[in-house]
Amino acid sequence: MPTPSPVPDTDAPTPGTVPSLVAGGSAPSPAAPPSVGPSLPGGVVASPPEVTPEVPVQPPAGFLPSTKADTDAGNIPARTWRAAINGGGDGYFAVRHPLPVAQRCHVILYGQSNASGSDAVPVLTTTAVYDALRFSTGVRGGSGGGVTAVSLLESTDDTQGETPCSGVALQWTEDGTVDGAARLILSAVGYGGYGINQLVKGTAPYTDLLSRASHARTLSGGAGVSHAVAAVVWVQGESDGAMAQATYLEKLLDLREDLQADLRNQVPGDGEDFLHLPMVQPSAHINLGGGPALAQLEAAVRSPYHHLVAPAYMLPHANNIHYSALGAQMAGRAAGRALRELAEHGEARTLMPLGASSRGREIIWHWNVPVPPLLLDSSALPPTPSHGFQVEDEDGMVPISSIEVMDDRVRIVVARDLEGDTEVRYALDNNGTGIINGASGNLRDSTADAFWIDGISHLLPRAAPHAKRAVKHLRHDAADVILPGEVPLEEDAFDHWQFGGDSSSLTGLVNSEVLTRAGVLAATYEDSSIILHKDDPGSHLQGLVSTMPDGIEQTILVVLRVPTEVVGGTYQIIAGTADPFTGSGLTCDFAGHVKFSNTLNAFNLPYASAMTGGETGAWICLVFREGAGKFGLLLSGVGNREFHDYTTGTKEPVERNVGIGNCYANYSNCNDADLEFAELVLWNRCLSVRECIDALTRSRQRMAQRGVFF
Structure with a gap:
């Protein structure tokens, strides 16, 4: 069909959404989306004949409205807007790093030829994507005098066709029809065959990117709307197949930092580093070492601003290196x-x-799975020998007898004994896609996201990235305690305990401080934890006491399972010196809340409703800090984190030593139940919010190596 003329930029909001994101305010309830005409190719809809001019507002807080209720179960006001960590306040805070959002957000596709749609012909998106924008010179077009903003649609320029820009806009709109999404302006800045050294700060492409970002900001200002550079999507790596992983990683991390600094005036956040770099992991030329692909994986682990969104092998290709039009949209x-x-x-x-371990000829590889269970899918993903898995030890590649998946792990049985250092690999050796010198695999989660084109549904899976992990060999005859390895202990702490194996784990790993039992305590040692069992009725003591006195300033990090037994009207004490009348610490109450309390302050954090994975029996991590007028509780579970900060009141120390479990409360309303702990860290100072977050992140990595996931 002929390509229609671009629709002039009117900056009209999408019907049924609320574009005004005012700092500190609440978004009105969105209206139901109206009917705007028939579906068109690419899943887009035609623009309505009439539009309402956009009303200029003050710059936004920087985040979309939270769906969290206005108050928590403890009747303490909770913010209805996600906000940056600032060390204070009286509500809930996102401890991640949200995307900067304004009335108009610029998303730039940057990298090699796949960023600009090489060979992705014929284009799919030939009708304007409603409410998304591009430059009048085209989605690949440059900025400058006379260049305006018009509605987004794709075009064919020689061998260049569909870019990923329309897919970004379509998914953004379809995922956000009920919450007042911002309007996107998109640019494709792709340079065929360019390596990362040709795209970093100081190069012509980098300068080109900055120029387009600046021009988009100028156009937003002229339209009277707030503006932000939301993200730079990185589509690159094939040309650097032989580059060492460490070299590419350093350049990739530096690139985001340089972009952040050079785009500072376009990224809201009062100096916070909010520029995000989503990445499409390259699959071609893996045979040259896989340095870029593995570096991108490492960047996603190390940095909160780098995100792996898809490995290229899951995308339909036009040839052995370029995506098809469908692949570009995906x-x-x-x-x-x-x-x-x-x-x-x-x-x-x-x-x-995550981590991998072996016993005999069995290897278990753990994964962080957004939507369990894991699946081996040879339909949505290209059929690949051994589903893309390989095992290598000191004697070379190890034959695989069987592969099966469970909720969050892959079980591989090999055909011979493992010798020495062993590595398990995924999508680094076997190619089922036809991608040149590439590799693929069949592992994905159970995400059911899909989109429609011309009446055909296409799955949008979350496929596993190219990856490898060292395998830790475990003994057959004993429960091994896997020490942190490359993840450091908290060496600045009073002490650091990791439980499991036997009573030797009651001795701290940093300063050799020993935990002693409160009451007549029965304990069971598991591979990576200790279970403190119910005591005799009437004594109500089932704790482990440290030698650190309760002080004015202190911080406790504890990893435990959410208790499975909660008796109505009673409490289970988790950590600290808490009893019903004095001391401070953490409890779990009969209504399903983790409660932080001291002699002057008390509030509840409802783990069951505030976080995914907070159900009974799940592992969680709690970081509890207290000091002069500073009290906070950071809670982490599968898929979520919440921070609750309370900045009034004073700390009243008691003449007791800090512990875990119920060390002191000999009262009938303190219910006895089995409590299971995996890790404990004590600091005799009040950590900052940033320190708490970093300590929790390290704990998550340490625990994953030991088979404990939160």
């Missing part, structure tokens, strides 16, 4: 999904590899 949709999650929740959900 790449964009994967990035758009991540951007929407960042805007609303401060975190993009990604299927990511």
